[in-house]
Amino acid sequence: MRVAHLVDPRADCDALAARLGARRSDAAQVLANDLDGIVICSSTASHADLLLAAAKRGLAVFCEKPVLLDWPTVARVTEAVEASGIRCMMDFQRRYDPNFRAVRDRIASGAAGRLEQLAMHTLDPAPPPVDYVRRSGGMLRDQAIHDFDQGRFLCGEEIAAVHAVGDCQIDEGNGAAGDIDTLAAAMPTQSGRMVAMTNSRRSPLGYDQRLEAHCAGEVLFIDSRPQTDIRDGYEAQRLAEAALASLAAGRTVDLRDGWQP
Template sequence: MIQIALLGAGRIGKIHGRNAARHPRARLVSVSDAHLPSAEALAAETGAAIRPIEEAIAAPDVDAVLICTPTTTHADLIEKAARAGKAVFCEKPVDLSSARIRACLDVVGKTGRPLMIGFNRRFDPNFADLKRRIGEGAIGEIELLTVISRDPAPPPISYIETSGGLFRDMMIHDLDLARFLLGEDPVEVHAVASALVDPAIGRAGDVDTAAVLLKTASGRIAQISNSRRATYGYDQRIEVHGSKGMIRAHNVPRTTVEVATQAGFLADPVQDFFLERYAEAYRLEMTAFLDAIAAGTMPSPSGEDGLKAQILADAATESAQMGQTVRV
């Protein structure tokens, strides 16, 4: 049994904590959260102890740490946990600064401890199946990738203000998916962005509608588009065009029910929101982390993946702000 300490029992912490607690290979030893009622509720539900963060990281009965605290604490906690000899799973992003991420990865590298970054979409069964089939040659060589990601509704302005901006907060998932699927790193980034959904987002210095063009060294092209609002649900699609064909993963509707009337054929909105849409992805992500620990291998996506997605997000932010192409 792998003994787990959960740091942060908020929305995403609960997901990872429960998945770890239910996993046949793992035991959730402790829960830490500055907001005690959150920690208590999850501890009661899972049978875990409540411990202060520092104690949880240091505890000899802990093999692995799940970091689900606010972003600003990630890099420090990763370093502490790795130095304490723990395997580390950290929610994205490692940090809003690429320099800080680099420094953190250096520290982790010296410890040799495994570090996995929570790019959950790689584990979505639909996306994972799409990736698998591309690998099997279903569409030949990849030429053109399209990723569409639209949230149902924008987060509060208070969240926007400390988020690092749409590219680092939201599109980073799609940038990681692009790297994951292209099998190659982009070298050229063009981005455009606007605040069209809510002018308050613009006043907060951020954007809510954005698109990016990426080009790899071998000439593969990726286009990503994001919106902070989609009235029809959480829109999450991938389409890959290749030399032998095209493959895509459609959205997941709430039900398969369709009603036909004079107005036409009405199918359900798509699943809303990420806790529902990616519930299975979170379970499979935790399994991948635990499997890697058990096997003594390095988990994927790695800290390096976290860094590279961040560099692309930085480049996209700069490109959109400057209105010019950025090379990476």
């Protein structure tokens, strides 16, 4: 695989382009060329148009999450990408982390017994800048969306309901921007498994990602120490939107009847 074009408004990307042997281009120039695929790592507001362009041209695509902050557009883009038949991969990198993969495979194989409870904890080292909060869609759509995805991925089934509580306890600027920085959510699955997640924008340990999977035969752990032990983008963001609705209404959002934001 060869990187043919690099699109970035920053002048300091010339060195990266030279190292990759890529041309500095704009998006229109890139999409007019004969390519196998594109990687979308731009700001959230640009994702939808680039995904639609890739679908129209039949290009494989890797895209950062979320698709967009406007839910009707997310649904429309998802339908267009699926109808095009292109290969589309969203940036849920934990699915390919060796530890998460090992836990998922052990659960799916039945070796651990039936998964009964899943507890996930994600803590960032420090709150992000306020301008990033406004662009990214906030904590649930940007940070916690990985845990929403992992809940579905590890359980191997859909989430039936979401009840979320959250507050801004760490950074007043993020609160003034309409975001939260501390979250707890409970999500039963369709078969009755219990998924719980806690998220924070601050951790004295640095980036802190942990998981406990309580199964009938054993308990599987992932901690923060190094060790070796686009439908999905749509559904993960639907859970994020449901958690936002739960926070706003102070009640559980039932997803079993096809709830939409």
